[in-house]
Amino acid sequence: MGVGFFSWIGVSNMFQLCSGIIFVLVMSQSYIFVFETRSSSLQMNRFKMTRTSTRLLYHGLLYLANSVILLEFLATPEDQVAAKLDALKRDPCPTVEFFEYDILVILTDQRIIGIVFLYGPVLLTNIIFNILFYVLCTVYHLYIVPSKSTSMDTRKKQQKFFIGIIAQTIIPLTLLWSLVVTIIVDMITHSVSQELVNLIMVMFSLHGIVESVAVLSVHQSYRRAVWKIVHRDIHDSGFNLWKLNVRTGFRSQ
Structure with a gap:
């Protein structure tokens, strides 16, 4: 929706950006939910969540913590003309799209920009840590110390299903990580072209289709x-x- 359709029907850039980040946060939370549910389904797991209220509280607080990044939009300057001039001072040679299209300058305050760039890796680390924790719990109880009360056939089916979850997660995540890698490369080299960014955003938008195909395939x-x-x-x-x-x-x- 955000790769052209919303702009074509006149939806504001601010709404597109906010809704896009919200959907990315929900999508990231869904990966945590998948592995947490898989881990909690193992009876011998001492970290499993048995109550729905506990699960709602945990995922709700985690999502709120990740959503702090949305506060950056409160600092978006209302005078976009002055913001664009300030952006030109910092980057006097932007791509031609800067002048041809309706550009939204989100931040101009360098302190806030530094905080956002610092919070980005913290958010990413938080998501990876939670997913990795439940993956390790599942691996530990399925492969290292399997339950003696579970039959061999049931355990093999659980292991097979767990491998399928790993595969259905890794396949679409390659599209998401392409955007992260592009941002990191641009921060280091300052040489990423606008064409490459556009291509990466198109790949990023195909995440839902690729994930659905992966679920049906693995x-x-x-x-x-x-x-x-x-x-x-x-x-x-x-x-x-x-x-x-x-x-x-x-x-x-």
Whole structure:
């Protein structure tokens, strides 16, 4: 939506940016939720969450902590003309898009910019730490110290499902990390072109489609269900075509 459609229908840049960051935070929280749920489903895990209220409180507080980054928009200057002139002082040679399109300058105060750049890695570390914690808990109880009360067949199915979750997470995350890597490279080299940024944003917007395809691909039960649907549609289409040919043949006779 934010790669052109919203701009085409006249939605403000501020709304696009705020809603985009909110969706990214929700998406990041969903990854934590997936691994936390997988970890809490293991009966022998001492860190599991058994109450819905506890889970809601934990994920709610974690999301609020990550949402602190949205406070930066309170410092967005109202006078965008002066903000653009200030941006030109700091970067006198911007790309041509700076002059051709409606540009939103979010921050001009260097102190706030420094805080935001500092909070970004903190937020990222927080998300990675939570995911890694539940991954290690699951690995520990499924592979290192498996429960004796769980049958071998059940444990193998749990391990297979866990590997599927890892795969369905890593595949779409490559698109998200492409944006992070691009930002880091630009901060170090200051040589990332606008064309590359546009390409990265298009890749970033494909995250939802890639994630859906990954979920349907890595899990055997989903693959079988999709194959049955496709096979049934092909069979029905072929059968309908055969009936049409038969009817057409009778009519021609």
